[in-house]
Amino acid sequence: MRIDSRRAYRLTKGNEDMSPAWSPDGRRIAFTRRAKGNDIYMVPYRGGSVSRLTRTRGVNELNLSWSRSGLAFSASRGDAPGDLFVMNANGSGRRQVTSTPEANEWGVDWSPDRTELAFTDLARKGLFTVRPDGSNRREFKLPEGSGSEL
Numbered sequence: 001m002r003i004d005s006r007r008a009y010r011l012t013k014g015n016e017d018m019s020p021a022w023s024p025d026g027r028r029i030a031f032t033r034r035a036k037g038n039d040i041y042m043v044p045y046r047g048g049s050v051s052r053l054t055r056t057r058g059v060n061e062l063n064l065s066w067s068r069s070g071l072a073f074s075a076s077r078g079d080a081p082g083d084l085f086v087m088n089a090n091g092s093g094r095r096q097v098t099s100t101p102e103a104n105e106w107g108v109d110w111s112p113d114r115t116e117l118a119f120t121d122l123a124r125k126g127l128f129t130v131r132p133d134g135s136n137r138r139e140f141k142l143p144e145g146s147g148s149e150l
Contacts, residue, residue: 011047021064021071023089030064030071030089038062040073040091053091061085065117067110069132072097072117074106082106084119086132097134 016034022045023030029045030053032038038060040053054061056075062082063074070089076082081104087094097117098105104122111118116129116136130137 009047011043011045012041012050017041019062019064021066023066024068028089030066032062032064040064040071042089051091053087054094063106063108065109067114069110069114072108072110072132074108074119076104081123084108084117084130086117097130097132098137 011029012031012033017031018034018038019032021030022028027045028042030040030042033041037056037058039056040061042051042053043049053071059075059077060082061073061075065072066089070087070093072084072086074082075085081101083099083103084097084105085094086097100121103124105119105128106122108117108119110116111129114132116131118127118129120126121128124139127140128137129140
């Protein structure tokens, strides 16, 4: 939607496109398309040719987050818990950041300096950070009796 006109226009023809994320330069939007799993695609912000970035049959790739370093996202196979992944903005260099079968990691976002990822573990009900190489995983715990829940 253009803010000055308040008129919406369609960027994609997919009925099940979801989880959009703006590129840092504002020129592209990455999103997940639900078709035989959930692969990641990209489209120019004004519409146009859609590019497919991943081909991971049967894997759900969701919760995209951009940085100048590339994309971070959660991925899971079927009903399995999600782990974190990163890749370059063109879809190359995909690598797994976390491998924690007892966790269910979602809602990933880059730190402002792009040195860490913040995410929620739905299984442990906690907020965590980790470096994009998988090192320095830390949990942030709420004080006992704070009354806050995730």
